[in-house]
């Protein structure tokens with residue numbers, strides 16, 4: 001039995017791996033206060049970016065986290081890594097509570113959990129050479145000695161498919177795809193167990209996207225990494241994710257094995273997202289029902305009552321605007337929060 005069993009129950013949306021979860025997120029909340037006032041700041045509301053989110057990730061698996069822009073994916077990622085302090089809730093990594101750790105313990109843990117960022121231009125310090133960008137965090141964490149850092153950086157560059165001789169160059173001398181490889185090498189240098197990749201290919205050309213995804217997959221196998229792979233588009237995570245979690249306005253509305261979520265979605269929002277994903281077979285594509293969601297995503301500062309999706313949902317009835325649907329198990333680890341789940345037959 002995993003040690004996690006002693007530290008608390010595993011939430012809905014649990015993985016199905018034999019070794020049990022490496023990451024358990026329970027009832028995580030992140031509200032950004034909205035303030036007003038000239039002399040004295042008064043809080044007049046809150047952006048409810050992440051609102052009561054629970055899920056777990058098994059060792060070695062890839063959880064795809066998808067949803068439209070602004071639904072809270074990056075805030076969730078940053079709250080898990082404690083890059084921003086969650087408002088409430090629990091994050092356990094290898095059975096250990098992460099929220100509220102002291103600075104030193106948090107730093108150690110941050111080496112185990114690394115993030116790869118969306119924008120390979122903004123995420124690398126333009127004034128630092130590649131050797132420093134990759135080597136400095138390793139020195140800071142005591143992973144390498146100063147005398148060996150060059151050789152280790154060169155090894156890492158080779159691992160991510162870059163020329164090791166380029167260790168002394170600056171970020172502007174690389175293309176977007178190459179910069180993302182540098183970001184991956186920086187994360188990998190700390191020998192992490194979990195990588196949260198926040199839209200790692202969204203800023204790249206389509207031809208380059210596949211190369212970076214292949215690299216991440218190869219590294220996962222080689223280093224037994226666990227991934228949370230964030231994307232706003234289901235087609236990107238289709239091939240990499242073992243399980244998919246779909247977010248809408250700060251909540252997980254559906255989570256389950258990737259195939260089940262793709263082939264037999266339960267939540268109308270997931271169905272709408274999927275209808276926008278092209279299928280390779282043109283006939284199947286033409287036959288498929290396109291669902292165009294009406295209206296904009298409501299503001300997370302004032303989310304709709306009941307089901308947050310009811311203002312745009314084609315299946316909504318009265319109960320949807322009053323009662324919040326719970327994330328319930330529909331079998332096989334496939335959970336969804338909807339009063340009128342789709343017919344999966």
Ligand SMILES: Nc1ncnc2c1ncn2[C@@H]1O[C@H](COP(=O)(O)OP(=O)(O)OP(=O)(O)O)[C@@H](O)[C@H]1O
Pocket residue numbers: 032047048049067068069070071072073074075076232300
């Ligand atoms: N520091 C902050 N202060 C106030 N509000 C914030 C802050 N960071 C994010 N938000 C708000 O929280 C909500 C969720 O934002 P977040 O960046 O997590 O979404 P996302 O799903 O990652 O979107 P995208 O796909 O565009 O990256 C948005 O309404 C955003 O404006």
Ligand code: SF4
Pocket residue numbers: 267268269307308309310311313314315316317320325337338339340341
């Ligand atoms: S609960 Fe109602 S509004 Fe929400 S997704 Fe289901 S049918 Fe639509």
Ligand SMILES: [Mg+2]
Pocket residue numbers: 073074075198
């Ligand atoms: Mg984001």
